[in-house]
Amino acid sequence: MLELHAITAGYEPRRPVFRGASLTVAPGEAVGLLGPSGCGKSTLARVAALLHRPDAGRLVLDGTEVTAWRHRAPRAWRTAVGVVFQQPRTAADPRLRLADLIAEPLRATGRKTEAADRVAELAPAVGLTPDLLTRRPHEVSDGQLQRACLARALSLSPRWLVCDEMTAMLDASTTAALVAAVETYRAETGAGLLAVGHDRVLLDRWCDRTVDWKDCLPAGTMA
């Protein structure tokens, strides 16, 4: 279970973006979180991905209460969650070839020896051809780079995936291809998914259930 209980989070002291947001994702479940831009849904996704420490509230990951975020979180927690961001350009180190980009989480966790095999396995799964793997981000399109970012998120075989507007920048065909790659991975591993977005049609089609942002907040607090 991925449980977010009454989370309050923001970027300035005493001025939280939202207060008391709750959301639960069952193992193997795909939940879509739907809301307008600027509502705070991406911040909640960052809390769930252990990338942003909330001001208040509890995050329980597979029965363990999370007490530390970002670099303070133990490796076992951090590697349990894979994240894909909206903008592949700002989420990719421009100096790395796509193959190194995908292998980076393995190197960072001391599993460098597995890197080559894992990249060879992941590249076809996300639709990347061998010639693309030798290029750097400026030499590929947004769609191709996002494919690499998805492969990177899957490289440590996370039990949870957080996709924050993963397809907002992409055309219809690439969107369908990336969603299919996520679903294939989930079918193989039983991973749970939190997909954040503002496209109801897409999330309804993709996820087991779609939650409106206002239903995550305590009744009567929606600004």
Added chain:
Amino acid sequence: MNTRLERALDAVTAERADAALLTVRGLTVRFRLRGGRTVAAVTDADFDLAPGECLALVGESGCGKSVLASALLGLLPGNAETGGTALLDGTDLLAADEKTLARTVRGRRVGLVPQSPAAHLTPVRTVRAHLEETVRALTGTPRTARRKAAEDAADRAAFPATHLDRHPHELSGGLAQRAATALALIGDAPLLLADEPTTGLDRDLVERTADELRRHADDGRGLLLITHDLTAAARIADRVAVMYAGRIVEIAPAHRFFGPTGPAHPYARGLLDALPERAFTPIPGMPPELSALPEGCAFAPRCPRATDQCATVPELRAGVACHHPERPRA
């Protein structure tokens, strides 16, 4: 397709060309790279745009859509070579020199609604300062009347007067979009170029932005909407041009393209079928590199209908560039 129908369609095209605001013929853009490589960004694009009409140019990212828009504004980098013509009431935009473009075309005859408006605005100046500067540069309004002219310009794009003294970072995505649109409208240009105006906006804002652009077309402007968002195109376009690997592969009335008949080009059909409200299945494979295009039809390697015939490039006939166009669905 029988020849009579083809001729009838060509006649319609010719008629449209007479009334056209913008007539593009054989537009080609090549980038020369070091090591003798060439990128074929746009090849032989032909289309017309009438006043009051919205033409949506759709395709995957990297297919050459934005390069086409830059070519029309003379904003291509130095290593670009252009061919063909793009006539905008008597001026060939591709042949015009920088002075003509700067003094008579940009902002005055072609307004640009940019991608990511927040990045297009100067961060240290207010929206009012942007508007007044543009009013001064484009219309020669006397100093005392500029404040009023800027407020009127904001009003035309539905930008709220209460937010005029804000800086770009204090605006939401939707308001930044309206500020950029207000700037594009000041010169009262007959042609509006909107380059991915809805990227990154949420669904409500996409619809509102699209509807506002449509309203400007209804005022008698020609609108060239460049987008990968098929839903936005379906909402406001009169005609749809599909671009693949630098070529326009299909150009069709929007009601036919999005309606029960459906597009005729296998690529266009695949693109529509990838939508979550339709089959939600991707087109297999990926688009080719523009620097290493296959011989013949560029879509053939991904196409379920490809045959030996596809080794030659199909011409655009009756709105479709395909040897094996799909039959109407209904």
